[in-house]
Amino acid sequence: MSKEKMKAYWKENLKYLAILLSVWFLVSYVFGIFLVEQLNTIKFAGFKLGFWFAQQGSMYVFVILIVVYVKLMNKLDKKYGVDE
């Protein structure tokens, strides 16, 4: 693999990481911790929203994030011909 191609691959990889980790930070730290009181004023079913993010929602999103990451990377690997 050429140097330029490898650089481009790595750059795209880092871009994905930045996006996915921003979501990771948003659902757990922003929704579940920093804004918990504000979100708690919103209710759905028996849950206060902030509490729900802290004890349920963030974990669902974590699982989804890894699934999305796997899909994105498999596609990226194919694009650069580094898949197995």
Next chain:
Amino acid sequence: MGILTWTWILVGITFTLYIGIAIWARAGTSKEFYVAGGGVPPILNGMATAADWMSAASFISLAGIVSFTGYDGAVYLMGWTGGYVLLALLLAPYLRKFGKFTVPDFIGDRYYSNTARVVAVIAALIVSFTYVAGQMRGVGIVFSRYLEVDIDTGVYIGMAIVLFYAVLGGMKGITYTQVAQYCVLIFAFMVPAIFISFQMTGNPIPQLGFGSAGEDGIYLLDKLDGLQRELGFTEYTSGSKSMIDVFAITFALMVGTAGLPHVIVRFFTVPKVKDARVSAGWALFFIAILYTTVPAVAVFARTNLIETVSNKNYSELPQWVSNWEKTGLLKYEDKNEDGIVQYVADKSVNELTIDRDIMVLANPEIANLPNWVVALVGAGGLAAALSTAAGLLLVIASSISHDLIKKIINPKITEKSELWAARLSAAVAVVVAGYFGIHPPGFVAAVVALAFGLAAASFFPAIILGIFDKRMNKEGAITGMIIGLSLMVWYMLKFKFGIFDGGKGAVAGLKADWWFNFGAGGISPEGFGTIAMLANFVVSVIVSRFTPAPPQEVQDIVEHIRIPSGAGEASSH
């Protein structure tokens, strides 16, 4: 049939299963011993990782902690799951591509230095030993409650079982027993949760159930908030920790999870880089099944508990209360001698003290579930404790036989002798762990939570920088690890053990001195791993920029691990 008979039957069946698997999957080579030959399918590795990860603490203690701390319990829920996102995105694929056996292997090779390797081995041993002692204790407690043997005998039985399959099977044996243990523990956790959810809310899915309303039409969480307020406790859905501390603890646990050697090493066992990513996803999926159920169980247990005991006549309390009184984990003291249980936040009036560890174990009894369900929980607790203990013992064994003996002391050791050295180290490690299980030093329980801070402060930055910063050199990484680790240990000794201020008694008084106190309270020792980790990062980067760049071949290694293809098999060379 009684609970005791059921427990013997279920424990007997599951233990026979574990031993059978261990015999079938015994290791023939050192590669099989360390990384199961590198041929574990990703979904099975995900299951094994989940069992490895979920210890007696997750199974037995977590729901109890959440139950008693309400919202604040979220630090553990998010902290112990969010780390897998970091693991999947930032570590697992690259370390798999690197293709060695252990974490110190990576640190030693990437930083072209045996000093770095030794620092990593020491950190791995400290983290793993503190952790494993807690597991053996957990085994002892479950045995003593369910099989009515004393705790020490319980620890011996646990030791014998783990010794058998860890020594014989190595990683290969452990992996396949962990798959079975996952199935046992998740079944044991979910069955009572589903029963209780249905009983209390009519919804069999606990994750939805605790957001529903009970028979009286009031949402369960609102009802619980009300009960808590009445008795003077903090509302269940709001916390009492400072926001900065909640943030710091959650972050330290996440990063610590991603830095724990016994978790990382599991990703060396799959065939390809692609599989490492997928298998981290499966691991989190299997973990999340239990972790999203925990907050529901916590709410059910808390509500049930308050409704059963609060302002009730002591003589009319159900059977389970006296069962647990016998163990000393639940105490009633009739302070105002009215024969009625006052369970309130005010310590001078409160008459009932409950060890929060009993919540999961007592839950099926509190909810009047059939005996086999109660027994099942015991078998599940044992599966959780044993699987984690085995994973940790393997890390200890490979740190000694591979990282120390093979890589530093005697590189010429033959394959066969190395395998025997690994087996012997595993055996010694079991005995040491068992000793701590029987004679738990007072600090074990406290230190298990801090093991995450230690892992965060030492391994995480060194590994991340090793992958994402090509310029990172040995000077930077070693200084960073030592500073991070020492800072963490110092903070722990000062604020958790009060070593510098006259011992344990001083700890409570020092709370006001916690760092980063902006009025609402500072960062606890549990959360300090976040700060120590940041210090490690900053020091590493600064030092590395003033010292020579790593040699070309090391920079080539970094380029190499960033590209997934051609991972080949894990090898020792």
